[in-house]
Amino acid sequence: MVKEKPHPNANIKEKRKDRKAFQQTVGERLFEIRKGIIPTLTQTALGKMLKLNQSAIQRIETGGGTIDTLLVVLQYYLKNNYNLHYILAEDNSKFKLKIGTEEVKDELDNYFEKLD
Numbered sequence: 001m002v003k004e005k006p007h008p009n010a011n012i013k014e015k016r017k018d019r020k021a022f023q024q025t026v027g028e029r030l031f032e033i034r035k036g037i038i039p040t041l042t043q044t045a046l047g048k049m050l051k052l053n054q055s056a057i058q059r060i061e062t063g064g065g066t067i068d069t070l071l072v073v074l075q076y077y078l079k080n081n082y083n084l085h086y087i088l089a090e091d092n093s094k095f096k097l098k099i100g101t102e103e104v105k106d107e108l109d110n111y112f113e114k115l116d
Contacts, residue, residue: 022090024063029087031061033077033097050076 034041034057043057050057050072059065060073078084086095094110 020063026087027061027063029092030073030077033082033087034061036097037080046076 034043034046042054043061044054046052047054047057052069052072056065056069057073060069074084074087077087081098081100083095083097083099086092086097086099089095
């Protein structure tokens with residue numbers, strides 16, 4: 001019996017689906033952080049602070065947007081002591097939302113020890 005080979009694009013489609021889901025998760029985390037800083041902070045107000053337009057913030061918070069916009073937003077949150085590991089780790093349950101600089105190294109060491 002000849003075993004059928006999977007379609008060459010099957011794996012690519014699955015990776016795209018996983019990537020999109022992760023982008024949406026990161027966007028949801030960014031939305032939650034924005035609303036947690038000042039509950040009345042709008043996408044427009046954040047955009048003005050970062051010299052971005054409202055639609056760029058909206059796209060990032062819904063799992064889209066550009067790398068450039070994402071980096072600007074992440075840099076803003078980092079400067080405000082938000083933990084990028086909390087935002088970007090697939091499983092962020094091991095990280096605090098906000099973190100002081102002393103804690104960063106300990107959290108990273110603990111995270112990577114658990115991966116080994």
